[in-house]
Structures are given as C-alpha cells and as structure tokens.
Amino acid sequence: MNDIFSACRDGNLMAVKVWLDNTENDLNQGDDHLFSPLHWASRYGHNTIVEMLLSRGARVNSANMGDDTPLHNAAQMGRLDVIHKLIREKAEVNALNEHGNTPLHYACFNNHPASADELVSCGALVSMCNKKGETPLARARPELARRLAELARSKGQDLKTKIPFSENVWKGTTRTRAKNGTMNHENVDLRQLNLKGKIASSHSGETWKGRWGQTEILAKILAVKNITSRISRAFHEEYLRLRIFSNPNVLPVMGIVNSKNLATISPYASYGSLYHVLHESTTTVDQSIALRFAIDIASGMQFLHSLEPMIDRLLINSKHIMIDEGMTCKVNMGDAGFSFQPPGKLYNPAWMAPEALQKKSNEINRKSADMWSFSILLWEMATREVPFSDLANMECGMRIALEGMRVSIPPGVSPHLMKLMRICMNEDPAKRPKFDMILPILQKMVV
Known part of the structure; x- marks a missing residue:
C-alpha cells in the first residue's frame, strides 16, 4: 500500500479514511495520468469509499488526462451502485472524453445493460455521436440497442437525428490536479x-x-x-x-x-464571495438556495470547530465565504488572520458578537462568537440587506458593544428561521447552540 490511489483501487477503507483525516491531503489530486481517488474507487466499484470521497468534497465531474470523469470509469466497468451515487451527486451523464465518448457509450460498448438503462433513465442521450460518428447504440448488442431506443423514446428523446460530436457540447468542471x-x-x-x-x-x-x-x-x-x-x-x-x-x-x-x-x-471561486452574490451580482438567491448556503456554512464551521487547536483568527462574515462553480459555499481559509497582523476588530463589526467587540480574543468563547456571526449571515440571506449599512464601522461597533443595537427581523421571514436566528443570537454566549446542533434543524427546513 504505497499511496491513496492504491488504497482506492484495492478498496482499503481504513487506509483511505486515515489519509482523508489528514486535513493537508488533497482528495482532488491525481496520479501520473490525473486519475483522482474518486476515479479509481469508481472504476473498481468500491461503493463505501466512493460515498466517503463524495462526502468529503471529491469533485464528481473532474476529468483525468483523457477527459474521463469518474462516471465514465464506473460505466465502463458496469458499476451500477456507483453510477447511482455519482448521478445523485450531479455527475454529468453526457460528459464527453477526448474520444467524444459519453459514459453511455462505454456502458453499451462493454455490454452493461443495467448501467446503460440507468444512464438513459437519468438523461443520457442515445443519439450523441463520438468523434468517429458512432452513437452508443451503434456498437450495442441488438437486444440492448432496441431496449435503450424504446426507453429513450419514452423519455422524450428524438431518435431520428444524430447529435454530431462537438467540442463545445460539454466541458468538465475542472481537470484533476497533478499529485504534486x-x-x-x-x-x-x-x-x-x-x-x-x-x-x-x-x-x-x-x-x-x-x-x-x-x-x-x-x-x-x-x-x-x-x-x-x-x-x-x-x-x-x-x-x-x-x-x-x-x-x-x-x-x-x-x-x-x-x-x-x-x-x-x-x-478560484467562480461566483466570488457570498457578499458579492447577495449584494452586488444578479444571481438569484431564493429561500431554498439560501438554506443550502446556510447548511454549507454550518457544515464548514462544524468541521473547523472540531479541529484542535481551533483556528481562532478567522472572523465569519459574508465577505469570507466563497461560492464555487457548483454553488457550494466554502469558508475561506485565505481570510484567516496571522499573528503578526493587527486584530482589526472594527473592520467588519456588523457581523461580530457583542462580547467580541468588548473583550480581548483570549477572554471570549470563539465558538459562541462564531455562532452569533452565523446568525447575522442568516439574517443577511433572509433580508438581502447589509447589516447596519448606514453606519460607519466605528459607530456600528460602538453601538453594538455598548448600546445594545441589534438587527431587527422583518415580517415575512419564515417563523422557523426567525426562531433559529434568535437562538443563535442569544445575548448569553453560553446559551448559543453548537453547529452540530443546528445542522439537523437547517436540513429539516429544506425538506
């Protein structure tokens, strides 16, 4: 067992878990041919490892040197359970590799009927041509070709016209990073x-x-x-x-x-900061997207709070949350402060807990202060407003710390979300919940 790639090929779950638990290891790195750990686990059908990698942030549409995605690898080998998992995580069913082949091409070429059925049921196009002009049905066995054609028609696909290969039909989200x-x-x-x-x-x-x-x-x-x-x-x-x-x-x-x-x-995060998305861009953030964002941020903070020692120079506000191409929120470690920098307490005071504005950093409970900041983020996403935008930073900080100034929750906000905000914004830091306590509450709001 030499590396993470061997562990994923061999199905060594414990070795993969130990490797993932080291926060410095990049699970989206690739081997010499840019196969990521998810590529190998998908190819060999190790379902539990695939699930673990996806839950830790493996990029489901990353491409290796030949532009194969993990779904290509799973379809080529007929790994039906893995195909289910990848598609559930929004794997692109019509992704093209360097030969113009989609995952369905490989499921048909290698005679994996159940995998082919699943792909077509999830939107794979039976009329899409590769660089040689072949559709997936062209090299499928006759019985499979007939069944897939019928299934495609029932899904509303037009089988009369072939879809010619084009470089611009689909581009993967990113090429897998080299292992170094x-x-x-x-x-x-x-x-x-x-x-x-x-x-x-x-x-x-x-x-x-x-x-x-x-x-x-x-x-x-x-x-x-x-x-x-x-x-x-x-x-x-x-x-x-x-x-x-x-x-x-x-x-x-x-x-x-x-x-x-x-x-x-x-x-790089293609949508920029949460602040930019909420207040400066034309991106629509409805309640369901806002709840997804809240779950992402809470999940990231739960993880960061589990680290020992905790990273305590990261102040949470919407400018320090980045949004990637998949509309996933990420807490930006690049915004963490360093010991040689001034504390800068009043640069973004609107998001800071009152006690954090009143006391030295070593005199407060950082986890409780972060929960207050999170409640301001909830308010910001619910109202689409910048907290205390009419006040200068110094005045804002002084009035929060000394005069009890607080954001007001306007009518129209979901009563469940309003209740959660108030719980997270408890004046007594000891009574504010932990992130692992509020995550199930947020997840129930989405359902």
Missing part, C-alpha cells in the same frame, strides 16, 4: 501567479485573480510593510494549518508567496 500540485509551495514567486486583476481590497490586503500553472487561483497579497525574518517564519508556520483539503465546505490555502511579498494562494 498542492505540495511544498511555500516559496512561490509572485511572478509565477500571472495575476490578472484586483477583485477586492481590505485592511489586511488585496485579493487578485490569477493563474498558477493550469489552475485558476485567488492570491491575497497581505498588507505587511516591513517583512522581518520573524514575520516570514511565523507566516510559514501558521499557513500550514490553513491547508485544509478534506472538507467540501472549506476553501484551502494551497500555497504561499514568502519573499519580498507575503501572499496566500487559494483555488
């Missing part, structure tokens, strides 16, 4: 990042969009003027705790620039 793509990058040169434009600025630094090799990234250049050897050493030591790849609702720091500039490097 997230390892030992504490000395990246800022010039390697191909920065394209500044997208945010705050007291702690500037955030730029860029590209690192084949990966789109966010680079946060820290506002540190005098970089001493002590600061450089602290930056490297503290950054290691931010390399969290093992949770789907945490955005890791992949690497850092540690020379004349200090910068963190994180994966």
